[in-house]
Amino acid sequence: MSVAKAPLRRAEVIAVGSELLGSTRIDTNSLFLAERLAALGIELRSKTVVGDSRREVADHLRRALERVDLVILTGGLGPTDDDVTRDALADVVDRPLIEYPDIVERLVQRFARRGLKMPEVNRRQALVIEGGIVLDNPNGTAPGQMVEVGDRMIVLLPGPPREMKPMMEALVSGALAARVGAERLFRATLFTVGRGESHVEELAQPIYSQWLTRAEPIETTILAAPGQIELHLVMRSANETQARATLVDARDELVAALGPGVFSIDGRSMEEIVGQLLADRHLTISAAESCTGGLLMSRLTDVPGSSAYVAGGVVCYSNQLKTDLAGVPEELIAAHGAVSEPVAFALAEGVRARTGSSISVGITGIAGPTGGTPEKPVGTVAIAVASQTAPTRVSTLWLYGNRGQVKFQAAQMGLDMVRRLLLGV
Amino acid sequence: MSVAKAPLRRAEVIAVGSELLGSTRIDTNSLFLAERLAALGIELRSKTVVGDSRREVADHLRRALERVDLVILTGGLGPTDDDVTRDALADVVDRPLIEYPDIVERLVQRFARRGLKMPEVNRRQALVIEGGIVLDNPNGTAPGQMVEVGDRMIVLLPGPPREMKPMMEALVSGALAARVGAERLFRATLFTVGRGESHVEELAQPIYSQWLTRAEPIETTILAAPGQIELHLVMRSANETQARATLVDARDELVAALGPGVFSIDGRSMEEIVGQLLADRHLTISAAESCTGGLLMSRLTDVPGSSAYVAGGVVCYSNQLKTDLAGVPEELIAAHGAVSEPVAFALAEGVRARTGSSISVGITGIAGPTGGTPEKPVGTVAIAVASQTAPTRVSTLWLYGNRGQVKFQAAQMGLDMVRRLLLGV
Numbered sequence: 001m002s003v004a005k006a007p008l009r010r011a012e013v014i015a016v017g018s019e020l021l022g023s024t025r026i027d028t029n030s031l032f033l034a035e036r037l038a039a040l041g042i043e044l045r046s047k048t049v050v051g052d053s054r055r056e057v058a059d060h061l062r063r064a065l066e067r068v069d070l071v072i073l074t075g076g077l078g079p080t081d082d083d084v085t086r087d088a089l090a091d092v093v094d095r096p097l098i099e100y101p102d103i104v105e106r107l108v109q110r111f112a113r114r115g116l117k118m119p120e121v122n123r124r125q126a127l128v129i130e131g132g133i134v135l136d137n138p139n140g141t142a143p144g145q146m147v148e149v150g151d152r153m154i155v156l157l158p159g160p161p162r163e164m165k166p167m168m169e170a171l172v173s174g175a176l177a178a179r180v181g182a183e184r185l186f187r188a189t190l191f192t193v194g195r196g197e198s199h200v201e202e203l204a205q206p207i208y209s210q211w212l213t214r215a216e217p218i219e220t221t222i223l224a225a226p227g228q229i230e231l232h233l234v235m236r237s238a239n240e241t242q243a244r245a246t247l248v249d250a251r252d253e254l255v256a257a258l259g260p261g262v263f264s265i266d267g268r269s270m271e272e273i274v275g276q277l278l279a280d281r282h283l284t285i286s287a288a289e290s291c292t293g294g295l296l297m298s299r300l301t302d303v304p305g306s307s308a309y310v311a312g313g314v315v316c317y318s319n320q321l322k323t324d325l326a327g328v329p330e331e332l333i334a335a336h337g338a339v340s341e342p343v344a345f346a347l348a349e350g351v352r353a354r355t356g357s358s359i360s361v362g363i364t365g366i367a368g369p370t371g372g373t374p375e376k377p378v379g380t381v382a383i384a385v386a387s388q389t390a391p392t393r394v395s396t397l398w399l400y401g402n403r404g405q406v407k408f409q410a411a412q413m414g415l416d417m418v419r420r421l422l423l424g425v
Numbered sequence: 426m427s428v429a430k431a432p433l434r435r436a437e438v439i440a441v442g443s444e445l446l447g448s449t450r451i452d453t454n455s456l457f458l459a460e461r462l463a464a465l466g467i468e469l470r471s472k473t474v475v476g477d478s479r480r481e482v483a484d485h486l487r488r489a490l491e492r493v494d495l496v497i498l499t500g501g502l503g504p505t506d507d508d509v510t511r512d513a514l515a516d517v518v519d520r521p522l523i524e525y526p527d528i529v530e531r532l533v534q535r536f537a538r539r540g541l542k543m544p545e546v547n548r549r550q551a552l553v554i555e556g557g558i559v560l561d562n563p564n565g566t567a568p569g570q571m572v573e574v575g576d577r578m579i580v581l582l583p584g585p586p587r588e589m590k591p592m593m594e595a596l597v598s599g600a601l602a603a604r605v606g607a608e609r610l611f612r613a614t615l616f617t618v619g620r621g622e623s624h625v626e627e628l629a630q631p632i633y634s635q636w637l638t639r640a641e642p643i644e645t646t647i648l649a650a651p652g653q654i655e656l657h658l659v660m661r662s663a664n665e666t667q668a669r670a671t672l673v674d675a676r677d678e679l680v681a682a683l684g685p686g687v688f689s690i691d692g693r694s695m696e697e698i699v700g701q702l703l704a705d706r707h708l709t710i711s712a713a714e715s716c717t718g719g720l721l722m723s724r725l726t727d728v729p730g731s732s733a734y735v736a737g738g739v740v741c742y743s744n745q746l747k748t749d750l751a752g753v754p755e756e757l758i759a760a761h762g763a764v765s766e767p768v769a770f771a772l773a774e775g776v777r778a779r780t781g782s783s784i785s786v787g788i789t790g791i792a793g794p795t796g797g798t799p800e801k802p803v804g805t806v807a808i809a810v811a812s813q814t815a816p817t818r819v820s821t822l823w824l825y826g827n828r829g830q831v832k833f834q835a836a837q838m839g840l841d842m843v844r845r846l847l848l849g850v
Contacts, residue, residue, distance in 0.1 A: 019648045019657065021469045023460035026451060035448035044446050045481060050471040052646065056492070060471065063488045067481070080626050080647055081634075114823075119623045139826075160649070162827055223449045232449060287740075293726025294719025297740045301718025304794050304828055312746040314739050315712075315722045321737040321780055325750075355746055369729050403729055 006151045007181040010045050010068040011037050014060055016076035016085050017159060018051035029074045029157075029164055036172050038185040041236070042070060052076060057088035061154070065092070069152045070176075075159030077142035079122040085156055086127050086145075093149055097127035100134065107141055135170070139163045146175060153179065184240065188233040188247040190254060191264040193416050197224045203257050204231060211250060216243070218250055226405065227412035228263075228270070260425040263416060270415045271299040277422045278309040283358035285418065287313040288326040288351035290338065291365035291381060296411040311357040316347070326350035326362075337376070339364050341394045344382035352386050359387040359421070361414045365399075367406045381410045385417040390424075393417060431576045432606035435493040436467050439485055441501035441510050442584060443476035454499045454582075454589055461597050466609035466661065467495060477501060482513035486579070490517070494577045495601075500584030502567035504547040510581055511552050511570075518574050522552035525559065532566055560596070564588045571600060578604065607663040613672040615656050615679060616689040618841045622649045628682050629656060636675060641668070643675055651830065652837035653688075653695070685850040688841060695840045696724040702847045703734040708783035710843065712738040713751040713776035715763065716790035716806060721836040736782040741772070751775035751787070762801070764789050766819045769807035777811050784812040784846070786839045790824075792831045806835045810842040818846060 013034075015027040030047045037044050045068055050060050057076065064071045076085030090097050103126035111118040125142050128134055135144030135155075140163040145156045155171065157164045192200060201222055208220035208231075216237050223230045233250055237243035255262050264273050278285055287296050294315045301310055314325040319338055322328040327350035328343055336342045347362025365381030372378035379399040386392040395417070399409045438459075440452040455472045462469050470493055475485050482501065489496045501510030515522050528551035536543040550567050553559055560569030560580075565588040570581045580596065582589045617625060626647055633645035633656075641662050648655040658675055662668035680687045689698050703710055712721050719740045726735055739750040744763050747753040752775035753768055761767045772787025790806030797803035804824040811817040820842070824834045 017648075018646050019655075021459060021472065022657075023456045023463070026453065026456065028451065031448045031451065034446060038448065045478075046473055046475040046485065047446065048471055048473040053470075056470060059488075059492065063484075067484065078649075079623055081630070082646060119627055121626060122623060162830065221444070221447065221449065225449075230449070232447075289719070291726075292723070293731075293735070294714070294722035294738075294740060295726075297719035298717070298723050298832070301716075301720075301740075301742065301792075302829055302832070306718075307742055307796070310718070310740075310742045312740040312742045312750060313719075314750065315719060315726075315735075315737040317726065317732055317735045317737045324779065325737060325739065354749065367726075371732075404727055407723070407727070 005148070005179060006069070008042055008070045008153060008176065008179045009181070011042050011070040011072060012045055012064040012068045013047040014057070014064060014071065014073045015047070015049045015159070016052065016057055016073055017049070018082070020049045021051050027074075029159070029161060032161070032165060033072060033074075033168060036168055038187075038234070040172060040176055040180045041184045042176075042180060052082040052084055054084040054088050054091065057084055058091040061088060061092045065149070065152055065154070070155070071152070072155045072157060074157045074164055077125065077144070077156060077158045079119065079124050079141070083124070086124075086129070089129055089147070089154065089156060093129065093147065093154070095130040098130055099123070100126050100128050103128070103134065103143055110141060133175070135167050137163050137167060139166065146171070182238040183236055184238075185234055185236050186240070186243040186247055188251040189265070189267050190231050190251055190258070190262050191228045192231075192258055192261040193228050193263055193270070193412060194261040195229065195258075197222060197229050200229045200231070200258065204254055207253055207257055208233075208250075216246070218247070227409045260420065260423070263419055270412055270419070272303050274415045274419050275300060275303045275306055275309060277419060278359070279305070281422065283422075284309050284311045285359050285361070286311045286351045286355035286357035287361040287363070287414070288322075288347035289313065289315050289363050290317060290322065290347070291367045292363050292407050292411045292414070293317065295407050296361060296363065296414050299411055299415070311355045313351050313355060313360070322347065327354065339366055339376055339380055339382055341382045341384070341396055344384040345386075345392055345394050348384035348386040348392060359385065359418060361385055361418060363410055363414050365406070365410055367403045367410075369403060379406050381406070381413070383410065383414045383417055385414070385421050387421060390421055393421060430573070430604060431494070433467055433495045433578060433601070433604045434606070435470050436462050436495040436497060437470055437489040437493050438472040439482070439489065439496065439498045440472070440474045440584070441477065441482055441498055442474070443507070445474045446476055454584070454586060457586070457590060458497060458499075458593060461593055463610050465597060465601055465605045467601075467605060468610065477507040477509055479509040479513050479516070482509055483516040486513060486517045490574070490577055490579070495580070496577075497580045497582060499582045499589055502550065502569070502581060502583045504544065504549055504566070508549070511549075511554070514554055514572070514579060514581060518554065518572065518579070520555040523555055524548065524551050525553050526551075528553070528559065528568055535566060558600070560592050562588050562592060564591065571596070608661050609663075609665065611660055611662060611665070611668040611672055613658040613676045614690070614692050615676055615683075615687050616653045617656075617683055617686040618653050618688055618695070618837060619686040620654065620683075622647060622654050625654045625656070625683065629679055632678055632682055633658075633675075641671070643672070652834045685845065685848070688844055695837055695844070697728050699840045699844050700725060700728045700731055700734060702844060703784070704730070706847065708847075709734050709736045710784050710786070711736045711776045711780035711782035712786040712788070712839070713747075713772035714738065714740050714786075714788050715742060715747065715772070716792045717788050717832050717836045717839070718742065720832050721786060721788065721839050724836055724840070736780045738776050738780060738785070747772065747789075752779065764791055764801055764805055764807055766807045766809070766821055769809035770811075770817055770819050773809035773811040773817060784810065784843060786810055786843060788835055788839050790831070790835055792828045792835075794828060804831050806831070806838070808835065808839045808842055810839070810846050812846060815846055818842060
């Protein structure tokens with residue numbers, strides 16, 4: 001058993017779950033797995049979604065093992081009858097499942113901590129393939145497992161992302177890292193706002209196209225995500241220091257070409273970037289939101305530690321509450337309409353006065369699908385940013401998309417106006 | 426050739442394209458295909474993404490044909506070297522590709538209309554499998570194709586959704602409709618809150634397990650989604666009226682067993698259900714949110730038409746703003762702590778008084794990851810619901826998960842308390 005095993009190079013991912021085969025749900029775990037595998041230099045060759053059928057999961061696993069040396073299955077590790085992944089694995093590797101008493105004990109205790117008795121069905125989650133290694137799950141009841149069959153490796157991970165991700169991270173730095181070669185994939189990203197995909201492409205393409213002919217080429221992907229355009233740079237190398245330096249230079253070249261619309265060069269979201277700027281300056285923020293309905297504040301408070309700089313604010317959907325909660329004069333609304341720059345201005349100023357925050361945002365707009373007029377179509381949004389130290393900035397946007405997209409983009413642009421005001425750009 | 430072929434019952438979808446194997450892009454064509462197939466009574470059994478490798482596409486196609494009778498491939502029909510789907514098909518069915526002069530002619534004209542000469546590489550798009558049927562593509566250069574191999578059918582569709590969808594629609598009302606039986610799939614769903622997956626399973630399993638042995642069995646899937654447990658019922662039948670009635674009876678049996686925790690029996694979200702209850706009663710709602718940071722109000726305003734019943738509210742992250750914006754007495758916070766039932770109570774009462782809404786929610790809690798204490802660990806959330814007509818209800822929850830999950834569940838339970846109060850359950 002001391003013979004070194006061949007390095008893992010090619011992987012397939014199999015997501016198990018009938019609910020992922022309908023018209024509404026999608027497997028997103030594989031995006032995370034693709035990224036983590038790439039970091040190890042392991043190529044993801046295909047990914048499959050299969051329903052909760054023991055026979056079909058077994059067949060897909062068997063075929064995958066004929067093509068690649070690493071197969072990761074996610075999902076189907078729950079306690080119910082339709083959680084079939086463990087049994088399918090046993091069928092394929094032709095080994096028994098063994099109940100581990102210490103896993104049963106941990107499950108019993110996990111339920112007991114919430115004052116509950118472990119349902120008998122959960123005992124199934126303590127079954128581990130003979131010769132397998134148990135992967136601890138601090139965030140749920142289903143442990144993962146890993147088993148080597150000759151040079152090939154099979155990994156079973158739970159379906160819920162918050163259980164799957166930490167388990168995969170532990171594997172990436174542990175058992176998987178021990179089984180890969182010298183080359184790794186390295187990445188850099190940058191996120192922009194305020195320009196469409198084709199305009200970003202026009203500025204970026206002359207630069208990144210030159211990187212493809214290098215000895216160690218950089219591949220660039222442009223991706224339109226909600227409220228932002230992302231550029232992803234990837235290169236393969238055995239020399240980490242050199243690869244990282246090359247990617248930083250490349251990224252900086254794009255940043256210079258794209259200007260202040262670049263808001264993140266490390267994968268952080270707009271709310272994280274704005275939060276950091278506020279925290280660094282010991283400032284607080286508030287908002288008076290109409291069409292975004294609280295989304296801007298909710299996004300700011302998604303960031304751990306945001307209680308240090310988020311004061312709070314008001315949601316004023318009705319005109320009456322724009323006056324009562326944010327002090328917008330009724331005459332202003334009557335004169336300009338609720339969706340107007342003067343009202344956005346008054347919302348920002350009013351909420352700042354009432355909360356005593358250092359900076360504030362006012363947003364008013366038409367999220368749709370109804371409520372638009374020829375002059376102010378659906379997607380019209382007025383945003384103002386007020387602060388203690390700088391003149392209030394106001395702008396009007398015409399956003400595309402459905403109700404959710406208009407809300408998200410309006411919140412995104414409001415946060416971006418805060419970012420630009422704080423940076424003076 | 427006049428012998429009728431067996432009806433198509435089971436399908437797999439294979440999306441071809443290396444770009445779909447990275448960490449950013451996702452295949453969404455399969456959602457549309459799943460929906461269209463289900464409408465025909467064809468079950469989607471699995472879906473796969475595979476890169477632009479002729480050998481691997483061929484292998485996946487070959488395996489799929491061993492499992493199901495219909496395989497739909499999307500993508501890889503472009504003019505370049507890495508468009509390999511046609512060649513893979515030829516390898517699998519062992520028939521030649523034949524250049525169709527009329528397709529070449531159409532391509533030449535398509536380019537000519539834009540004043541362009543057809544690049545020679547595009548000639549590849551005129552290659553059709555021997556015995557295949559050409560599927561017209563009004564929105565692009567790549568025609569689709571369809572070929573029958575015995576009782577099985579293989580369909581090649583282009584990758585871009587605007588080219589793929591009309592082609593699939595034409596198939597659904599044409600060639601595919603001619604190959605399906607009288608049976609269709611029918612579905613029912615119900616969503617619950619307030620119980621974990623295993624407990625829902627314990628109550629539901631004795632009921633749904635009996636449906637599996639019927640002449641027309643109902644298959645039930647239990648799914649843990651954020652803030653709710655979902656039950657999905659599916660049955661196959663040739664008699665629509667009878668099937669729908671059977672599913673309604675089955676669903677009602679589960680509703681009776683699961684009790685008032687069932688909040689949706691038609692796929693609508695909690696915010697849609699609560700919105701409808703408010704709209705039906707001509708009531709308005711407000712909220713004073715601390716740990717949820719505006720998420721409850723943002724979710725309510727995700728629903729089109731919500732301006733009819735959402736008044737607005739306040740986000741009061743700091744203790745000062747709980748007092749200033751929602752009128753919570755400072756002494757109350759000092760005596761009980763910001764996360765306490767008395768403060769939740771005062772938040773709900775205070776925001777209702779200030780907004781004049783019919784009903785209101787107060788939420789205060791510890792979203793984490795820091796801020797927990799032994800008595801009030803991360804995930805502790807106090808929620809109150811006040812109204813004009815009923816006594817104020819307050820409860821304390823201990824929620825699991827990361828910051829985003831605690832926020833979502835807290836908003837979900839807040840909305841559920843509104844639902845229960847309005848329904849008197």
